[in-house]
Amino acid sequence: MARKVILYLVLLVGIVVFTYPFFWMLMASLAPEKEIESLVLIPSQVSLNSYRQVVEKIPIFRAFCNSLLVSGAVTAGVLVFGSMVGYALSRLRFRGRNLIFYILLFTMTLPFQITLIPQYILMVKLGWVDTYLALIAPYMMNAFGIIMFRQFFLSIPQDLIDAARIDGCGDLQILFRILWPNSIPALVTVGIITFMNSWNEVLWPLIVIRVEKLMTMPQLIALFAVGGRAEAQLGVKLAAATMLALPIVLAYLFFQRYFIESMATSGLKE
């Protein structure tokens, strides 16, 4: 019995350690500036002043829409193209199929540090710097998504596909009408991982986007936190960070099981 109590106590300490800082951040963003330095739990009064200042100082709603557009397009690309390649690798026989598979494995082990500079130069030469294309196109396909789809499609019975073919379905119809509805777990996993990685990506946007109106949300807020525009006020930085965290945390509250399972499988796949 005593052991059980200790077990739960230790876990509760764990909960406080991992979640209290977020609670504090939310409270501090709502507190009057002068209270933040001594705030522990709840501020004496709620003030939206910090949020008002964030909205006045940086185009945060525009950045939110940019992030949504970029992450949405990247995710759609990874799902559509990734499943197409996954389909070809698992269900179509053609010369060079194994070569493609080796290329995928090679791409997965290649550290991004080697392509960072040349990829930027490519963006300059294509004239894509300061366009959405630079944020979307390089991320529209990835080896992880393709391999996930390939593995998942291999587990779907061939009979299903043969039956569809007899009904006169082409490959695209088989993929999107037969395989997709039977691959919801793979779509969810790849979708969540891709969206989250894209939403949280900050190094690449810092490199290829220099004009404020095209910046993604994490980029804009990182630059805001580093640059002088927060004018040493704590509240506005914390309010900006809270606004950045909010969409993902809300999604997490509703779909936490899928988030955890997706990230666990993606970790195990690598």
Added chain:
Amino acid sequence: MRISQHWRGYGFVAPYVIHFLLFVAFPVAFSLVLVFHRWNIIAPMEFVGLGNFYRLARDTLFFRSLGNTLMFLLIHIPLQIVVALFFAELLNRRLHGRGFFRAAFFLPVIVSGVVVTILWQRLFSFDSGLLNRLLIALGLGKVGWLVDPDLAMPSIALMATWKNVGLYIVLFLVGLQSVPSHLYEAAELEGASAWQKFRHITLPMINPTVFLVVVLSTIGGFSLFIEPYILTGGGPLNRTLSAVLYIYKEGFFFYHMGYAATLGFFFALVIMLVVVLQKRVVERNVTL
């Protein structure tokens, strides 16, 4: 007439092949050109032979950044494994609300590194940060988390562990659940202690998970960028300058494209070497 399977296959993989050639193969090939040149993108490229490599060999700042990154890993990886295994062990017992605990520990994992860094900047603050206020309340002195050159990188490693450990708890939990329970029952019959069971059954059985966690946190650690970028800008005394932050500065502050590409190329080799070595060490050690 039906188009042959070959051509349909090529049709389906064509977008990927184009994407690969443009965004992976070309950059890798071009980096091999860049390492022999000096170039600021605007002026014509200038061939410098092995000049970039000579410069790298004498670049104390780059080796400092490599050392900093290794220092980060040396603290981050063991801490990560111990904390993650500890909580995974606890969560693997019979208890209520496992899902709830797991979800709470996982929260920092899904949030952007930018959020975590801005938040921890406040927690680490010397005069009024929560951590120092806690230490004072406990009757201890203030700690210069980010201002003390010897402590700044360990502080960042601590923060990164806090952010990532939830993922590794889940991975270890999957690993622990795959250990067959009859092994423990047999050991109990032999009168093995809890520590002996952990050391001789659990640890060898979850060896693949340990390797996975080591590799994932190594790759993550070698990508360290936004944390020092926001927290310290690489200071104090360049002690938190990570390798990626240094490459970023060379490339995008000074526009030394040839040299920055050389740094990236060399650093990528270091990463691949370290991962291969880790594979050897982990496989040998835990199976003793």
